[in-house]
Amino acid sequence: MSFETKLRRLAKKLPESEVPSGLHTRILSHLPERHTLQKVGFNMKLILIPALALAFGGGGGLLFVLSTQTNPSTAQRTPVQTGPITLHVVDEAGQPVAGATVTLSRYEKPDPRTGVAPALRVTDMPRGTTNEKGDIGLPPQGITNFQVTSLDGHHLYATGEITVSQGEQVITLSEHPVHSITGQFVDEQGKPLTDVQPELFVGSQSFSKLTPGPDGHFIAWVVPGTAYYFVFHRTGPGNPIEMKRDLRVERGQFLDLGTVTVRSGTTQAR
């Protein structure tokens, strides 16, 4: 191997220095005036979402949010963040939950007329797995509502909407066996439909948003003993179509809705 070749190879692998601590903060603090960082203060919140409390039998579903927020007296615009967000997932005993899959989804605001999510789903949100410390790092996203679902393949932990602001979000999860609702969307000719947007609600709280597979099948992880509203809509000629059903899955059961036939203007579940 020639010297030049070795030199090129080495040059690409040179050790890199860490960015000096404080440089990021210094840069952000020097951004132009209209985007100047606002004074921040620490705030501890305990949010109890009633729907989740119901879902977890009153024993879980607590969402602890430790965050830094802009001082209300100085906040002028959207609260500012200065760094990545860490979700810290712990169980009810406060122990880190490693290997839990965390899926974040963001949706546009519900249609004020129908109250349901519009067809457009924002799919650029990350997905990842918590590390051995129960942490998962997220890029800062601004103040946005996220749907958080954590599932390890055997047990459903929790899901709910949170407002991610800055710093660390601590989520306390309750463990429940996985139960599911399944079904298949088809049109009047029995052809599978994939452009239907089903969603589960607990009360007025969005619980889970689903995406049918290429054969129209869908599956939703649910918590047993909980009352859900199953809502779906579809856009297209003669549409949108909406359907609402009350669903409840008892412990130890799996609910299969079977074939859900979607017709223009009407819906029917067989």
Next chain:
Amino acid sequence: MQIPDLWLVQKAKNGDTAAFGALLTRHSRRVYNLLLRLTGSSALAEDLTQETFLTAYQRLSDWRGVGQLSTWLCGIAVKHHLAARRKARFTETLDAHEELAAGLSSDPLARYTQHEAKQALDMAISALPTHYREVFVLVRVQELRYREVAELLEIPLGTVQSRLAQASVLLQRALSHSIEELPQKGTKRHVL
């Protein structure tokens, strides 16, 4: 799990400093290390990194998603480096390479492993005369194209090639021992 740069840039253009913070976290390391190698000074590299990102923030509209964002940022960094160099009225002569070669060839046996060779190369690069160092860092370390480097440094393409060749010669003098002794693929080494 990485969000595209273009998406973050669009958010940042609308004043979302969080999105800009994400870009900063993602790209500052490369920019800082580029400037560290170009200037040889951590303090100056830090200042120029700050100027680079402040400039980038104001000119985000100039980047339309064509090419890599990091390359665009490195271009801004080089411009700031050149401006700082001109401002300081840099007067280093190209004869400095004689001192470089003499200094690095004094103990070639000390640079025995690949890790040590990398460190030796890093040192040798920092000791190169500025004009050679700029070209070498941009072409070989940052892997920019000759034409891109020529435009950034505002020098003819032929000058880029000649400076690069000269830089290689200077580095060869200093590093021949350590690099020639690197383990070849598939061979084992025994460290004495």
